[in-house]
Amino acid sequence: MTLNEYAGSMQKTVSSFWHGLSITMSHLFRRPSTVQYPDRTPLPVRDMLPPRYRGFLEVDAAICTGCQACERACPIACMQITLEKDPANPKQRLVTQFDIDEAKCMYCGLCVEPCPTGAIQHTTEFEASMRNIRNLVFRWADPLKPFPVYKVEKGAEFFPRAPLGSLVRAKLDAIHWDEAAVTYLPPEPPALPAAAVAPAAAPAAAAPPAPPSNPESK
Amino acid sequence: MLEHTQRPLLSPRGVVLATLIVATALPGALFGGILALTAATKPLMVAALIRRFVGVDPATWPYTTLVSWGSVAVLALILLTFGAVISGMTVWWEMRVSSRMQSRIGYNRAGAGGFLQWIADAVKLLFKEDLIPAEADGMIFRVAPYFVMTGFALTFVALPFGESLIAADLNVGIFYLIAVTALVVVGILLAGWSSNSKWALFGGMRSAAQVVSYEIPAGLAIMVPILMAGTLSMQGIIRAQGAWPWQWFVFTNPAATVAFVIFFIAQLAEGNRTPFDLPEAESELVAGYLSEYSGFRFALYFLVEFGNLWVMAAVTSTLFLGGWQIPGVGPETFAAARGAGDLPGAAWWGLQVLSMVVMVVKTLVVLNLIVWIRWTLPRIRIDQMMNLCWKYLVPFAFVTFVFTLLWQVLVARAPVLSTVTGVVLFGAFVVATFFFVRLTKANIVAAGDRVDMSNW
Secondary structure, eight states: HHHHHHHHHHHHHHHHHHHHHHHHHHTHHHHHHSOOTTOOSOHHHHHHSSOOOOOEEOOOOOOOOOOOHHHHHHHOOEEEEEEESSOOOOTTTTEEEHOOOOOOOOOOOTTTOOOOSSOOESOOOOOOSSSSSSGGGGEEBBTTTTTOOOOTTOOOOOOOOOOHHHHHHHHHSSOEEEEEOOOOOOOOOOOHHHHHHHHHHHHHHHHOOOOOOSGGOO | OOGGGGOSSSSSSHOOOOHEEEHHHHHHHHHHHHHHHHTTTTTHHHHHHHHHHSSSSTTTTTTHHHHHHHHHHHHHHHHHHHHHHHHHEEEEEEEEHHHHHHHHOOOOOOSSSTTTHHHHHHHHHSSOOOOOTTSOOHHHHHHHHHHHHHHHHHHHOOOSSSSSSSSSOOTTTTHHHHHHHHHHHHHHHHHHTTOOOOOHHHHHHHHHHHHHHHHHHHHHHHHHHHHTOOOOHHHHHTTTTTTSGGGGGHHHOHHHHHHHHHHHHHHHHHHHHSSOOGOOOOHHHHHHHGGTHHHHHHHHHHHHHHHHHHHHHHHHHTTTOOOOOOOOOOOHHHHHOOSSSSSSSHHHHHHHHHHHHHHHHHHHHHHEEEEEEEEOOOOOOHHHHHHHIIIIIIHHHHHHHHHHHHHHHHHOOOOOHHHHHHEEEHHHHHHHHHHHHHHHHHHHHHTTTTOOOTTT
């Protein structure tokens, strides 16, 4: 190390302190660029998100043709659609079930693309923490009041859709985060018992069964 | 789903009020306790108080020893609590400042401005499981935090708070401080060794290497104010300095200015502060020597780490920045305010409060400087750390040491020299501050922003 390098490194230290401290100090006197989510945002975050944000799915039953294209497109089968004939009018088909599990949904948007009328769309809604995850299954068709499928007129270029987000908002407002789990879904499959997994591993180890670690369990 | 959230316990105004009460009452009570007890536990004062309030002769009263020891015990408890509380508040302040320096908001949930966060953190840590790794050396692992805590708590014995406000004005004050802070590294080394973990061991060893290396420049730099004051006593060093900035040691001797920088850097290294936080470098060592700790023991390490900021700042302002000296108030004023009676008058207490305020303000300024440096500089490599110590700090510390010896001979012949140097160096400091503020403003403008403290 030459004397020049020795003095140079000291000079560099001083100047980097000088500039570095000034830069951090300048940030100290500026307004932070972050916002305090969720309670001090200038607008609700859903209104500040870009329109192409992929939040919760929303289905407008009024323009749903019941084609099930979305169900087929879903790569993880998070929706369940059932169609039945109207007992009063055999020519009319009814959607008796249209469940979307938003907890399973991976927000890929593949269901939105094949929809012929734009009935299924992503909204900018995303705030719905639930104590019971099954409450995130949104029922877009009431089984007791099934909705008739929409008939697309020839050459139609416009479909009267409810304002995007209003329907899912109403659903979210109707449910409390702490509510008991919905009961209309089939019960959760029981967790795989430990015994079912253990035998698979035991032969591989080819060892005598380990003595119970807890003496009290004898 | 904000509409459904539970109603908060307090209204926003109530939260601000509660925070203000905690933020003023807690340190206020502790500073008050320190003020009253550091002065009142001295033997003469105890005797005078017993004579005044019990109405007996303290020399023959059987409980005199009990009273004086009892008051010392209470003082010790208050100082320990002070260390813990100031450490918690420092955590809060540091997190706020660091977040602003990174254009974030930082703590904002518990109490106004997130002030009560440190209490919440402490309570959470106390309820955590005290986990001891199966392969750890259990006894040493359990004991290590207490070494660290003891090393920290003992520093408060010789830490000045005001003119007469010091638990014990030892005639070897600063030497004692260096000695007890070395206990911290014992705890860290024990923690690293007993954890039986690679990371903890690396952290402990690095810390030992770092602290032992930096003791040398720190010790030599401390020699400069000692030589200038001619005493090791903390109060003696402060009394040897004047109240005005140009009478502080840091400005009255060019070598002391360099020694101040060396001492400051060495303190950062000894306190394991960034840029010298290699022992707990989270990017390579998880958390270094405290990787395996949890719950209360972890909290103790954390408490010491942040409480050390206060100790570092107080020692720095004692050695170089004139301590508690009040401008225009000399020792005669204190003596006059004390009066001739057994017990000091109200004016004397007022002066004590004032000296405490001066000391606390200086300490907080230095503390902020440490925080500021932490959030400016990245961590240095271990070879750079050793380079800095042995190639730069140690030689320069020797130079300042020898220079000060000559300087003291010169100043003894021509006392005006120290005043002239003080004024010149202080002037240079003011000019540098001016240019620094200008640079900072330019940085703000260059970013297309303006000074805006509205969301502080």
